[in-house]
Amino acid sequence: MSFSSMSKQQVLDAGEGAGEEVEELIPGLPEEVAEKCLLHLPFLYHRLFRTVSSTWNRFLTDTPAKPLLFPAGAGAVSFSLPFLFAFAFDPVSRRLQCQALDPFSRRWLMLPPVPGGAAAGSFAVVGLPRRGEIYVIGGVEEGGEKAVGSVAVYSAARNGWEEAAAMRTPRGYMAAGEVGGRVVVAGEDGEAEVFDPEEGRWAPAAARRGAAVARYDAAAAGGKLYVTEGWAWPFERAPRGAVYDATSDAWGEMARGMREGWTGSCAVAGGRMYIVAEYGEWRLKRYEEARDEWRMVAGSGVPTEVRRPHVVAGEVGEFAGGRRRIYVVGAGLDVAVGTVSAAPGVHGGEEEMVEWEVVKGPAEFAGLAPCNAQVLYA
Template identity: 85%
Template sequence: MSFSSACKQQVLGAGGEEAREDEAVMELIPGLPEEVAEKCLLHLPFLYHRLFRTVSSNWNRFLTDAPGAAKASTPPAATATVSLSLPFLFAFAFDPVSRRLQCQALDPFSRRWLLLPPVPCGAAAGSFAVVGLPARGEIYVIGGVEEGGDKAVSSVSVYSAATNGWGQVAGMRMPRGYMAAGEVGGRVVVAGEDGEAEVFDPEAGRWAQAAARGGAAVARYDAAAAGGKLYVTEGWAWPFERAPRGAVYEAATDAWSDMARGMREGWTGSCAVSGGRMYIVAEYGEWRLKRYDEARDEWRMVAGGGVPQEVRRPHVVAGQLEEVGGGRRRIYVVGAGLDVAVGTVGAAAEEEERVEWEVVKGPAEFVGLAPCNAQVLYA
């Protein structure tokens, strides 16, 4: 049942014959079939939902109480066919002139960038951690080193797509300058290079100590969260002076373990998780896409070309949480000037995948921006 039909049914039940005279008022967009009108409203950019709610009482009800509409705390998989949650790409980038950190959002349908409020962060480039909680529509900017100094900070800023604004949450238990971080089971897990770790519960709004990682320090090169685990790798270099190290944190047991050999030795780029699978964009050669095969403990090449050369480095990557239809998965590679390579990964043959790339050019005014992080949120 459509939203408008449901509303009419409620009104009829409450007001009887008299309410039938006002049925026309219940139309979302007069003259359009209900299903078409609903699709039109679902594609309104999330930045303007508060403004659109003032258009009419019907729009206000639809944008807040539509049956099945995704709320900030509802995972996309739990929603009905009507959903206000669409996957937007959020890209963090530094302006080399102003040295200010910016955040922009790419509309998945119009392929236009939306300007977001300034990021309340004075940390030096690359020193802080960024973690997205896609189902909540939130992004956390965590810790870092004060710009122009060497003092680590514990503060945490959070962006909410529901309000299109920034706020502050409880700071970490200890200041951290460089760290690995990711979402594990709806919580933010932060692991410092010293082995100490802590977990933030967004519902409770507080941090708790997590199990410490033993053994030698692991200098963060990249990190990814998948399957209830946070994977931290110190990366690769050729020729190897020593074998690369990696660690895995499992939330269910609050315990650390060593990363599988094939995973850590083949982790040669930036990782994105999409549809529960881990992919890396290689930093060498043709910037090919590889997928991790846990059963074989190896990174397998994805068929198709590498990231288009027109999307220049530095690259940051992000994956769309859910499949996009027909078992396909989506990977975003953001390059200099916020040019974006959108990769759609689908099955090519048994146990094989193939990626097709589409390039979305960044606006001319973004030409000097250098990306440092990307997240996909449902907003």
């Protein structure tokens, strides 16, 4: 249903603009075309665009437009655009910055300063792509050892930060991710909690039993949060890993092949888990659950001009023929954009191939060191 085809009662139910008739979004254009035009407006200017008319205001802010952005049950995003949000520290000022890369213009957009003063790498960052929100959670106070429980949330719709409900327990160096539209955090002590963005509050989750798992990397896919303590060569012992299942609210052991092959940073793209290896040519690997193994993706590794440290992110949905997109952000916010597509199988099973394109960061970003990346649809 197009926005303009809603009944007057539906508009009244939307709350804002009660009593007003629905006007054309853009006079003279079919509504389907007008919808696509508005949904592609740069999100940083939505506040300005909402002043054009009450109809534009409702379309860009109220719930009736959300099904157009994210159809119920759909795994892919229909109209809204993926923006890459990169968090980085200035090694001189030690201040945390956040920029957004526009996928079409390939220009970086400066965002409002990130609140809080947690030490680099101690806090968790979780994106809720379908809500257009990013959560910066907890951490350790800069220059100290005290863990904090504060939570700041960025909204792409408002292009601003707000304070959210604090965690029940202050945490630093935690694993975190989006599982089923909620934020799950787990400390190294095994205690965990879940934040529901609709209710705006935290609730306890099942505790993980057994030996501590020092967070090296974490990823969320298929309703589960995967936490690994990583790898080192030569192995002094087998790496440990844990899996939280949101449906059963229970923790389990990570499959052997997954934990032993988790040798880099993981990005989830189109529902699949990929790793950018930290050794050799920085090749891309994909996890296959049925075989419990990481399989090499054909094509070259991350271009060497995108220097370490690397942080990675993936787009939620697929696009144009089932392809998936992965972003690798390097020093100076140079970005390698990887497009993963199906390739003819040689040894049986589904094969994939990646092609890379590099987007150079502006000269003024030369000293920035990335610490996290998220993809939001805005």
